[in-house]
Amino acid sequence: MPPHGTPDVASVTRSRSGVGESPVWSVEEAALYWVDITGHAVRRLHPATGTEDVWSMPEMVTSLGLRRSGGFVLGLRKRICLWTPDGDLDDLAVIEPDRPGNRLNEGAVAPDGSFWVGTMQDNILPDGGARDVDEATGALWRVAPDGSVARLCGDLFGITNMMIWRDGSFVTADTVAGAFYAYAWDGSALRDREPFGSAAPGAPDGGAADADGTIWNARFGGGCLIGFGPAGDVVTRLDVPCTNPTSAAFGGSDLRDLYVTSATFGLADAAMADNPAEGRVHVVRMERPGHPPNLFEG
Numbered sequence: 001m002p003p004h005g006t007p008d009v010a011s012v013t014r015s016r017s018g019v020g021e022s023p024v025w026s027v028e029e030a031a032l033y034w035v036d037i038t039g040h041a042v043r044r045l046h047p048a049t050g051t052e053d054v055w056s057m058p059e060m061v062t063s064l065g066l067r068r069s070g071g072f073v074l075g076l077r078k079r080i081c082l083w084t085p086d087g088d089l090d091d092l093a094v095i096e097p098d099r100p101g102n103r104l105n106e107g108a109v110a111p112d113g114s115f116w117v118g119t120m121q122d123n124i125l126p127d128g129g130a131r132d133v134d135e136a137t138g139a140l141w142r143v144a145p146d147g148s149v150a151r152l153c154g155d156l157f158g159i160t161n162m163m164i165w166r167d168g169s170f171v172t173a174d175t176v177a178g179a180f181y182a183y184a185w186d187g188s189a190l191r192d193r194e195p196f197g198s199a200a201p202g203a204p205d206g207g208a209a210d211a212d213g214t215i216w217n218a219r220f221g222g223g224c225l226i227g228f229g230p231a232g233d234v235v236t237r238l239d240v241p242c243t244n245p246t247s248a249a250f251g252g253s254d255l256r257d258l259y260v261t262s263a264t265f266g267l268a269d270a271a272m273a274d275n276p277a278e279g280r281v282h283v284v285r286m287e288r289p290g291h292p293p294n295l296f297e298g
Contacts, residue, residue, distance in 0.1 A: 022261075139156060140155075173207075247261050
């Protein structure tokens, strides 16, 4: 585990993301994929060569997961789609069609091969600007491989973020509330919500867990990741060279490279000019590996 404030963090992309999110490591390609929500794009990095690729999307794309059969499952503004690079978007499901003011946010493939997504009040204006989230209207949903949709619990969230599964439990965050929650998970529904730790600075965003159970949570506005132990206790802090880290994923041949996405969303032009690392993907070598990504069975 790196010590508090380790300087050994490198920026590995030339491109910047407005809101880089949902990083996923492709073991088959030895490549990192992620989305740029405000840039309406899916991006890819081959770390061995430094090659970067980008695919433009017709609307905001908010999350991404790998499919066992090849290609990806994507969360867009309201819909879940199947996609292969340079191919078409095939609709699989629509989430909350009765809530036009909500959009999708966090999304990840669960251990059972389904795709879980969270919703929130849409905070991005048509011109790409920011709008405050002033109401907790978000929920958590499970999309089965056949496209059927089920709500996972009755709880409401300001901004759903981070999805970590651990031996019958599930840990997630609400960015607006600045809170983490642990649930019992029986394979289909969430129950028995309990508080799970707290930390500063910044607000909780996405994250990843290593093989020993430490959860690495990106702190939007805080310029760091906080490491939580299995019981929700803060065990360490990892500083990164950007203001708004957004999420993290383990990659590399041994899954010990922790990739951290970030965002320029909300930053002044002067701040971005002063710090070229804003909005880029960063990587740090970790002592403990992460887990290979779950694969969507649809």
